[in-house]
Amino acid sequence: MSAPEAKGGVAVLASGEGTNLQALIDAAARDGLSRIELVVSDRGEAQALVRARTAGIPAIHLSPANWSTRAAYDQALADLLAERGIALVVLAGFMRILDADVVRRFAGRMLNIHPSLLPRHRGLRTHRRALEAGDRLHGSTVHFVVPELDAGPAILQYRIAIQPWDTLTGLAERVRHGEHFIYPLAVRWWLQGRLSCTDGQAHLDGKPLVAPLVATRDMAPIPG
Numbered sequence: 001m002s003a004p005e006a007k008g009g010v011a012v013l014a015s016g017e018g019t020n021l022q023a024l025i026d027a028a029a030r031d032g033l034s035r036i037e038l039v040v041s042d043r044g045e046a047q048a049l050v051r052a053r054t055a056g057i058p059a060i061h062l063s064p065a066n067w068s069t070r071a072a073y074d075q076a077l078a079d080l081l082a083e084r085g086i087a088l089v090v091l092a093g094f095m096r097i098l099d100a101d102v103v104r105r106f107a108g109r110m111l112n113i114h115p116s117l118l119p120r121h122r123g124l125r126t127h128r129r130a131l132e133a134g135d136r137l138h139g140s141t142v143h144f145v146v147p148e149l150d151a152g153p154a155i156l157q158y159r160i161a162i163q164p165w166d167t168l169t170g171l172a173e174r175v176r177h178g179e180h181f182i183y184p185l186a187v188r189w190w191l192q193g194r195l196s197c198t199d200g201q202a203h204l205d206g207k208p209l210v211a212p213l214v215a216t217r218d219m220a221p222i223p224g
């Protein structure tokens with residue numbers, strides 16, 4: 001495996017349980033590449049903070065209550081990331097829509113994972129909406145973040161077939177299982193200098209990603 005480019009550290013922003021954070025921590029322990037140098041949460045009770053501290057990663061609760069406006073909070077968050085020399089910002093269940101200026105400051109350096117096959121089902125309650133719509137396929141998408149919500153260039157999708165017996169919680173669990181595979185992979189590609197985004201176009205290994213790469217249940221068709 002080739003060494004990553006010296007690009008600086010990774011920060012993970014998370015508001016909740018942090019299972020994707022855990023997958024990233026575990027992947028870093030395995031591959032030695034995906035160094036996570038900081039975890040930030042807007043919620044003090046987030047399990048993600050506990051997971052980070054358990055792994056010996058600096059973990060900060062940045063409470064929105066301490067700033068008078070959303071933009072001021074987002075600016076403080078961006079300043080913190082910059083001060084820590086963070087190169088890549090990984091949103092892993094961070095339940096806030098970031099200010100457009102902050103997103104632009106990290107253009108090409110901010111990833112998100114969204115639990116649907118984008119562009120289908122942007123926003124919240126994606127599993128319920130997929131079930132209610134009678135979708136045949138569902139899954140999750142890793143994408144670069146742009147100011148418009150869940151609209152950035154897609155990189156990698158995990159796709160599964162919805163089964164007649166799927167329940168809301170069962171479906172969510174199956175999707176999340178796949179997220180734990182695709183997110184560390186995308187982060188690794190970025191750190192290796194293989195993945196980039198310029199002028200709204202994602203590239204992998206120098207080639208434009210005209211459509212996201214797809215992982216299925218057997219995880220076979222992905223390079224790298």
Ligand code: GRF
Pocket residue numbers: 014016017018019020021092093094113114115140176179
């Ligand atoms: C995931 O389903 C992810 O797609 C979405 O938020 C959830 C985070 O889960 N953005 P966890 O906190 O990583 O377990």
